[in-house]
Amino acid sequence: LIAKDNLISVAVDLMGGDNAPREILLGALSAAKNGVSLLLCGDKSIIQALLDECCPEWSTLSITLIDAPDRIKMEDEPVNAVMHGKNSSLVRAVQLVAQGRAQAIVSAGNSGALLVASTLYLGRVPGVLRPAIGGFLPGITGSAFCIDLGANVDCKVDYLEQFAYMGHLYVRTVCNVAQPRIGLISNGHEAYKGSALVKRLYKLLEGSGLCFVGNVEARDIFDDAADVLVCDGFVGNVMLKAAQGTVRTMLRLLEMEGKRSIVSRLVLGLSRPIVKKIKEKMDYARSGGALLLGVQHPVIVMHGSSRADAVVQAINFAVLVVHDQRVSQFNQMLAHFLASCKKDNVQTGLDHESELMV
């Protein structure tokens, strides 16, 4: 239904990610078959050949090819790559949104380069110090929104303070939670725990007017310990990837144990539907990507390892985000809120408490 909203076009970076272009294209094709209008950025000759191979009737779909012969690789240094990559699929995809030809970008490419290109071509929301990647972590009872999942590896305390406000406003906008509980990822739940940076942030958040619930251990991130989890991009990345690695390892162990005997082979066969459900629940690669918050338009950051089904989900997520105008609403609130902060003083909290309640 939403997908058929023919005013929405999504720009897809076809050449970014470990499985590009084939898996990205296969995902894009599925989304296009569901009626999504796409601008596919990549080397035109390669993409055309692949399209002809995978879906000979592709010209009947709402697909436009944007020739972008260059490719930013995963190992390229971001700033350099963007500066010298004006004809890359990643930069072209971002430019399409800047030009108003598309309303959102989906990329599984170099996330540092995506951050740089988005900041450069789309611009930050006024007052934002650093855009950050935010995404929901799966949980049994609830999902926590974690910010930053990897955009900013070196953070000053006021970047992190802003991430907390961004998380607060995003969860309020999207989840209709009046007072999202803000937790701080630390090496223990006790108030005295944390790096020097985390301890300073703890103090700021205590006086922020946010519903601050204190430190959260990484062990409890799936247990509804908070609605928003704040951390720097280095810690967020390590936490997310440790969880991914653990899921992968446990599924492999299950597979291995299941092969030990005829009985266990049988049991494993019978348990497949159960294992499949758990896998789906915990598989971040399928969860459709995270948002780059703090830039002027929707940017969906996918895992580098994304496959076709994750791409479909990310594109659907992009359409949803454009359709429900959550990013534009969020950006408006964020700009308004930041303008109301007299940020010359770190003790901003009590002055703009009323702002947060709006």
Add this chain to the structure above:
Amino acid sequence: LIAKDNLISVAVDLMGGDNAPREILLGALSAAKNGVSLLLCGDKSIIQALLDECCPEWSTLSITLIDAPDRIKMEDEPVNAVMHGKNSSLVRAVQLVAQGRAQAIVSAGNSGALLVASTLYLGRVPGVLRPAIGGFLPGITGSAFCIDLGANVDCKVDYLEQFAYMGHLYVRTVCNVAQPRIGLISNGHEAYKGSALVKRLYKLLEGSGLCFVGNVEARDIFDDAADVLVCDGFVGNVMLKAAQGTVRTMLRLLEMEGKRSIVSRLVLGLSRPIVKKIKEKMDYARSGGALLLGVQHPVIVMHGSSRADAVVQAINFAVLVVHDQRVSQFNQMLAHFLASCKKDNVQTGLDHESELMV
């Protein structure tokens, strides 16, 4: 066999940890029944009553009660707690080793306080800047030794460089690996990835003479990406706990999915032996504790949430460590190595390459 080595006594902090004193005592009793000689530190009247309740014949075991009526709590600030906790079970356990009455300490208590007390009463190995917690992460093909798992949340680059050397020497001593592969936990395997601190460390390790394999993503820590994983204590703690939380969440999901229907209930029942094996493999709480490296005697750091079976394993590990003299051998090599480093220059690598080969 080893356990009956009656020259070895282990000091146990009975009052430390979330499940103290009962679970710690139950674990200690099992170990004592296997012939280990123990010095149990805690409030004598409480412990005696518990002993009489749990094991009326306890006086036939090689158990000595050390009265330490005070208790350092998990939420206490470490330095203060140690300064004012001379009669605490934790400090008394450390002192017993300093006095030569025991050869190793086992504690599930406040790990910050354990670090402070160990540094204060046992002393650092000469040249060591900061003691660090090292432990093996379970893996399918191999186990990586991760250092630091939580002792030092704020690290200078030369602390981390030393952790790499400590990991190198420990794995060489214990695992008989001539050239352990040293990996650096980062937010991507690419060389340019990392926080400012990690990037500086990367450069140092490249010129270190160690077998440096570059950055390792947290996703790959169970996949034999390196023999030694280096990170600061904040990141190590978050990584380890994210993995623990994921294991716990997946097992819960399995339990929940298994209850959805009679068929899945049956399948889950049949899968129990398989699940049990995976649980054992991935359950860090059972894995017997990690070592505080860089102090003069063996200190076994357990998870705060440890239960009796983990305590047994930690005590057995303590006995093994004393018996095979790995800590004294390691300390000797470390002191020798550090003495040979002219540490006024960060480019220490090539000068002492030969040292590392000894």
